[in-house]
Every structure is written in structure tokens, then in C-alpha cells.
Amino acid sequence: MSYRKILVSVTKLVAVSLFSICGIGSLNGSSEKPRIIVTTDITNEPDDQESLVRLLTYSNEYDIEGLIGSTGIWKLMDPATEVIHDCIDAYAKVHDNLLLHSPDYPTAEYLRSITITGNRGYGMSAIGHRGMSSEGHRGSPGANLIIEAVDKDDSRPVWLLAWGGTNTIAQAIWTVRRTRSPEELEEFLGRIRVYDLAGQDDSGAWMANRFPDLFYIRNVLIYKGMSFKFSAKDTWDETRGGDESVVTRDWVSKNIQKKHGPLGKVYPDALHIWEGDTPTYFYLMPNGLNDPEKPWQGSWGGMFGREKQKNVNIVAQEYAGAPCSRGGCWVNEEPYLDYWMYADAEDKWEYGEGIYDNTWCSIFRWRTDFQNDFAARMDWCVKSYADANHNPVAVVNGDESKKVLYLEAKVGEAVTIDSSGSLDPDGDSMSYNWWVYERAGTYTGKVEVTEPNASSVCVRVPHDAVGKTIHVILTLRDSGTPQLTSYRRVVITGVR
Ligand SMILES: [Ca+2]
Ligand SMILES: [Ca+2]
Numbered sequence: 136m137s138y139r140k141i142l143v144s145v146t147k148l149v150a151v152s153l154f155s156i157c158g159i160g161s162l163n164g165s166s167e168k169p170r171i172i173v174t175t176d177i178t179n180e181p182d183d184q185e186s187l188v189r190l191l192t193y194s195n196e197y198d199i200e201g202l203i204g205s206t207g208i209w210k211l212m213d214p215a216t217e218v219i220h221d222c223i224d225a226y227a228k229v230h231d232n233l234l235l236h237s238p239d240y241p242t243a244e245y246l247r248s249i250t251i252t253g254n255r256g257y258g259m260s261a262i263g264h265r266g267m268s269s270e271g272h273r274g275s276p277g278a279n280l281i282i283e284a285v286d287k288d289d290s291r292p293v294w295l296l297a298w299g300g301t302n303t304i305a306q307a308i309w310t311v312r313r314t315r316s317p318e319e320l321e322e323f324l325g326r327i328r329v330y331d332l333a334g335q336d337d338s339g340a341w342m343a344n345r346f347p348d349l350f351y352i353r354n355v356l357i358y359k360g361m362s363f364k365f366s367a368k369d370t371w372d373e374t375r376g377g378d379e380s381v382v383t384r385d386w387v388s389k390n391i392q393k394k395h396g397p398l399g400k401v402y403p404d405a406l407h408i409w410e411g412d413t414p415t416y417f418y419l420m421p422n423g424l425n426d427p428e429k430p431w432q433g434s435w436g437g438m439f440g441r442e443k444q445k446n447v448n449i450v451a452q453e454y455a456g457a458p459c460s461r462g463g464c465w466v467n468e469e470p471y472l473d474y475w476m477y478a479d480a481e482d483k484w485e486y487g488e489g490i491y492d493n494t495w496c497s498i499f500r501w502r503t504d505f506q507n508d509f510a511a512r513m514d515w516c517v518k519s520y521a522d523a524n525h526n527p528v529a530v531v532n533g534d535e536s537k538k539v540l541y542l543e544a545k546v547g548e549a550v551t552i553d554s555s556g557s558l559d560p561d562g563d564s565m566s567y568n569w570w571v572y573e574r575a576g577t578y579t580g581k582v583e584v585t586e587p588n589a590s591s592v593c594v595r596v597p598h599d600a601v602g603k604t605i606h607v608i609l610t611l612r613d614s615g616t617p618q619l620t621s622y623r624r625v626v627i628t629g630v631r
Pocket of ligand 1: 175176177179182183298299412
């Protein structure tokens, strides 16, 4: 078959998939945005506040349905919801300018309306009737908000992103289990997805143990790839790599904190790490890189295993038996063993002279891109459209959405993938880089990509790739300042 014929058949496949998507809802507007609710132990250390500032600059990309103050092993008692409000106050001052760059930024009034406090007190010990309102078995306004969001008539799942402990999420499930039928509970669980940062109380283990079908990702240690540690004593050397020039104090001061308006001013300096909680929403970033329903694909939010893993909690293991005081805390998950969650996977990345083969590189391999992206968003807080940069739009085989494209192709033949319709809203020139993300696919051999820097490429599907997947990524970069990126992923399955 000629390349042209294959291109036609590939285009047909894409058209079929688009058609079926159009059948269930509009591709435009907010309906395709990820729905997220954040629970945060903000003020336990500065990094939650950093993650929140960045999230606010991306609030046009998500339907943020809750910002919930929570506890956690490093913030045992009272959620600091008022600090979320402080950040929204700063956002309010730059909101008009952000609207110059996207009409989708929510109002500060809306964000205040979904900012609320979760369960007070640590982990499972604070779940149940405590703090119950007159409405019934409800442990906190935050848990209430989660239940109401999940109950909305909306076919999209609700992503629950835990930046501290998870007990407000567990409370919502606990309440639903107490007040609804088993069938209704199952439906409720099917509508939620949890991405938990490091397992910062015992309630994640309870959820995963009691409800093994729950979609649950735990970022056990990958988050350390966001930046290396800053305290003088311990630099987490084993987690270092990639471009460290964009996570220095100078870089953050120049690109985020200073001369970028009121929101930049509330971005605090790191104590241990910059933005350890940010991978939770990076995982859902609509930048064309991944399908969040498939944790093993790899994205700004890290790479996770294809199968759930057993009893994954470094906080539980490292500090076993330690009281919560200096030197660390013990998250005692023993009552809820065994449990299984999607968890860290090893990625592989060549950079400069080095080859990294570890879990942390699944985040730091993207660091230049995501830091540049944040710097541009901070420019949006203060600059006009003409003076700021905006991401290129990667169009693949005529498809302008950011969805992963899934194709079947005969082994031994070549597939043409065409992104010549891509554009940059600022009129910048663009560079194309096509590459095979080996760890994301199940085919383990080498795959040939002809002219990887052209707008259109041929991927030859090897003879032994029957039933295997090959993940082809387009990294599309503009020539603006800071340099911005968009991606597309085409997953090719080999067939006879
Ligand atoms: Ca946190
Ligand atoms: Ca641009």
C-alpha cells in the first residue's frame, strides 16, 4: 500500500473516531475540560501555595469545582482554607488581564464560591459523624461539596486531587456508603478518579482496600522530579537531572515572583521542593500529551505502571513507628493492608550526555517545557496579547482536538502522520520533533521514524509488532519567548 493510501485510511479512522465523539457531545467549550477538585494541606510547607498559584494561571483549562482546605500527616488539625482565599484575592487583581489571553478564566467570585473546608483532624480518626451537619451523615462541608459535584448530571469523571491527606475524599465515600444502596455507591465510585500525592494520611489505604475497583493513582516519589531539594543538608541527589536552570531561586524570582503582578507576589519561596503537588493537575493538562484514563502513558504528571501495585507508601515505610514530631511522621496503613493502586513506573530519557532510567525522569524530562509554560502564563497576568507568547496548536491528520489518536496499522507497512495544518496564534515559526515514547508502548524494539523534524512523517510498523502498541509523540515548539510547546500522541497498534 502506498503512503498516500495509508494516509487516506488513517484519516478515515480519525474521522470515524471524531464522528463517534461528536455523537455524545460537543467538542467545543467547557464540556471537554477536565473536572477537578483539589484538597490541600496548604501552609504545611510553602509548596502547596506555589502549586495553587500556578493552577490559578491554568484555571481556564480546567473546570475547577472545588478548592478544599485539608489536613495531612504534616498538618494534623486545622485546614488553612483562608490562605486559598488569599491567593484568589491576588488572582482577582490580574483576572481582567488574563481575559485578554483567554475568555475562559473563571471569576474570582466563582472560585471563592467553591473554596471550602474539609474534614478537621487527621486521617481515618476524623471520619464519620464528627462535625456532622443537620443534613445527615456528613463529616465536612468539603466532603459535601465532593458528593454534590459527583452527583451532577455530567458524563465526565470528577478528578479528586489530594495535595495533602485524603480524608475529605474518604469522608465523601464513607457518607455515600452509609446513605445509599450498594448499587448507588458503585455508580458514585465509578464517577470519580483519585490522584493522591504520596499518601499523606491513612485514608487512601482505606479507600483502596475497601473499594479495590476505585481508579486510584498514588504518586509515591515521582514528584521529587519537579525540582531538586533546596535545603542545604539534603539535596536528594538521586532525583536530580534534566534542566535545573529553570528551578533555581533566580529563575523563579525573575519569571514568577517579580514584575508579574499581584499573583506572582503570593508565590512563596520553596522550603524543600518547588511545587511537589503540581503533578496532580499536570497529569490532566490538556496539552495533547496523554489520555488520563491510561496512567502508563506518561505526561507532565509522571508515568505510572500498567497494573496496580501493592501497598505503596514511602511515608508509611520510611518512618515506621515514629511519632509525628521532628524527623518525620508515620502514616500507619496496617489496618488497611493489602491494597493496590497505580503507582510510580520507571521511565527512560536521554538528555545531553546522560541516559536516565528511573522514576523521577518521568517528570523532569518535561521540566523546560512546563516551566516555560508557567512563565508565559505569568506574562499573561501583566502583558497584552501582542506582547506575550501563546502555545502553538498541533493539528494531526486534520484533527484539531488535543485527544490521543489511536490507529491500527498493518505490520511491515508505513503510516503517514501529517501535522502540516499546525499553526501558531502569534504567527511564530514552529519546529517539529517526532519521537517514539518507548516506555509508554508495549513494543520494545526500535521503530523507524523518517524525517523526524518534518511536519509530516512516516512510521514503519515492524513485522514483530502484532498486537503491540507504538506511541509516537509530536513535540511542536514555537519560536516565541518563552518558547512554548504543544504535543500530540498517536498510538499505533500493529495488526496482520
Ligand atoms: Ca501538600
Ligand atoms: Ca506562540
